[in-house]
Amino acid sequence: MSRPKKFDRNLIVIGAGAAGLVSAYISAAVKAEVTLIEAGNMGGDCLNTGCVPSKALIQCARIAHWARRAGQFGVCVAEPGIDFPGVMRHVRASIEQIAPHDSVERYTDLGVEVVQGQARLVDPWTVKIALNSGGEQTLSARAIVLATGAEPIVPPLPGLENVHYLTSETLWDRCAKLDQVPRRLLLLGGGSIGCELAQAFVRLGSDVTLVEKESRLLPREDREVSEALSHALKSEGVNLLTGHEALAFIGKPNRIGGALRLRNAEGEIEVTFDEVILALGRRARTKGFGLEALGLVQGGKLETDAYLRTRYPHILAAGDVVGPYQFTHMASHQAWYAAVNGLFGGIKKFAVDYSLVPRATFIDPEVASVGLSEGMASERGIAYEVTRYDLDDLDRAIVDGAAQGFVKVLTVPGKDKILGVSIVGENAAELIAEFVIAMKYGLGLNKILSTIHTYPTMAEANKFVAGNWKRAHAPEWALRWLKRFHRWRRG
Numbered sequence: 001m002s003r004p005k006k007f008d009r010n011l012i013v014i015g016a017g018a019a020g021l022v023s024a025y026i027s028a029a030v031k032a033e034v035t036l037i038e039a040g041n042m043g044g045d046c047l048n049t050g051c052v053p054s055k056a057l058i059q060c061a062r063i064a065h066w067a068r069r070a071g072q073f074g075v076c077v078a079e080p081g082i083d084f085p086g087v088m089r090h091v092r093a094s095i096e097q098i099a100p101h102d103s104v105e106r107y108t109d110l111g112v113e114v115v116q117g118q119a120r121l122v123d124p125w126t127v128k129i130a131l132n133s134g135g136e137q138t139l140s141a142r143a144i145v146l147a148t149g150a151e152p153i154v155p156p157l158p159g160l161e162n163v164h165y166l167t168s169e170t171l172w173d174r175c176a177k178l179d180q181v182p183r184r185l186l187l188l189g190g191g192s193i194g195c196e197l198a199q200a201f202v203r204l205g206s207d208v209t210l211v212e213k214e215s216r217l218l219p220r221e222d223r224e225v226s227e228a229l230s231h232a233l234k235s236e237g238v239n240l241l242t243g244h245e246a247l248a249f250i251g252k253p254n255r256i257g258g259a260l261r262l263r264n265a266e267g268e269i270e271v272t273f274d275e276v277i278l279a280l281g282r283r284a285r286t287k288g289f290g291l292e293a294l295g296l297v298q299g300g301k302l303e304t305d306a307y308l309r310t311r312y313p314h315i316l317a318a319g320d321v322v323g324p325y326q327f328t329h330m331a332s333h334q335a336w337y338a339a340v341n342g343l344f345g346g347i348k349k350f351a352v353d354y355s356l357v358p359r360a361t362f363i364d365p366e367v368a369s370v371g372l373s374e375g376m377a378s379e380r381g382i383a384y385e386v387t388r389y390d391l392d393d394l395d396r397a398i399v400d401g402a403a404q405g406f407v408k409v410l411t412v413p414g415k416d417k418i419l420g421v422s423i424v425g426e427n428a429a430e431l432i433a434e435f436v437i438a439m440k441y442g443l444g445l446n447k448i449l450s451t452i453h454t455y456p457t458m459a460e461a462n463k464f465v466a467g468n469w470k471r472a473h474a475p476e477w478a479l480r481w482l483k484r485f486h487r488w489r490r491g
Contacts, residue, residue, distance in 0.1 A: 017044020
């Protein structure tokens with residue numbers, strides 16, 4: 001495996017999801033010769049089976065939920081009828097409308113060569129492509145970015161082969177064939193995907209059971225956040241089974257539906273279903289690209305350094321295939337580092353900044369966080385103070401009928417430096433952005449408090465939590481002096 005004296009391209013990118021698209025775009029912007037290879041649909045999981053379709057489904061479910069709540073606002077509306085094929089038409093239309101952003105035509109216009117086919121590394125510098133149109137093409141590159149994404153985890157549970165299970169990728173094709181929502185839906189996994197789908201389907205009319213092995217949902221988040229999330233799902237009718245371990249599926253081949261046997265602290269139970277969705281997380285997609293033969297993958301894991309370089313420094317990875325955060329915004333963030341380090345790493349390289357990674361779960365009320373939770377801080381032995389503001393006091397939340405949730409901020413004891421923020425409430429994923437910027441540039445709660453926030457908005461909650469911190473840290477000696485000063489001024 002000798003290094004070629006000449007290369008066909010400066011960079012080859014394998015995979016046209018968020019990480020691959022951004023890597024290719026950046027490379028073309030700096031006038032590198034770049035080829036982007038994708039075997040499936042452009043846009044990857046996010047556009048086709050992840051973020052876009054799930055958020056379109058959530059919006060349909062939210063509208064049905066608000067129609068049921070209309071009477072609280074003096075608007076008389078009959079119980080909404082759910083046209084499930086119509087819901088799925090909205091999902092498909094959303095994908096189709098956004099697809100041009102990630103299309104072959106757009107990236108070709110940006111200066112990227114797009115090749116549609118299955119890529120396989122035959123040596124550290126050479127990629128062989130089995131073209132979708134037939135035939136093969138072989139290209140060499142000075143640097144290669146692996147952006148092959150991730151795939152749903154399918155557990156080795158007994159009997160799974162006897163039930164027609166769905167995943168976050170396959171449920172959309174299945175739903176497109178249904179005349180109505182599944183009557184009894186089982187979701188296995190209480191992470192973000194499971195929680196979002198559980199609420200969406202219960203609002204659309206399914207009887208939903210959500211099973212989670214751990215004692216609480218979203219275990220990485222603040223415990224108070226998990227409790228608020230559980231309350232929201234239960235209040236809408238989700239049968240929530242935390243602390244339940246899946247043992248085996250019971251079903252018959254080629255027949256829809258079945259049952260799942262579970263074990264909890266008190267014994268075993270069975271839950272029946274018409275449809276079951278596995279939402280147990282995602283693992284790196286590494287097979288079929290020639291990575292094992294080059295020693296890039298061990299135990300299914302693609303190892304990289306702080307600069308996203310593999311054991312071959314000119315082969316880099318970005319996005320879900322490398323982690324550690326499987327978010328679209330993280331994939332785009334890593335893509336800059338992968339492209340720049342691939343093209344210019346011999347001159348100057350950059351370690352990925354993982355210091356501030358916002359997280360969001362798009363249920364209602366939304367959940368968003370950045371930095372440390374109380375649990376994380378305690379585990380790491382980091383001292384902190386907690387300041388919170390409850391949204392039932394916020395004018396805009398009250399008039400919008402969204403007066404539930406809170407803003408919770410962790411700070412350095414005695415100082416306004418922000419260590420972490422958790423928000424539960426309407427538009428939490430939007431509200432968290434102000435705190436991300438503040439933490440990024442070292443702005444404390446005093447700076448947020450001194451910033452004008454439009455009235456009436458949900459964003460005022462950020463200012464009010466800063467105000468709560470300020471009141472709790474007002475110097476008593478100064479206030480006593482001021483009281484005497486004003487008494488003296490009165491004469």
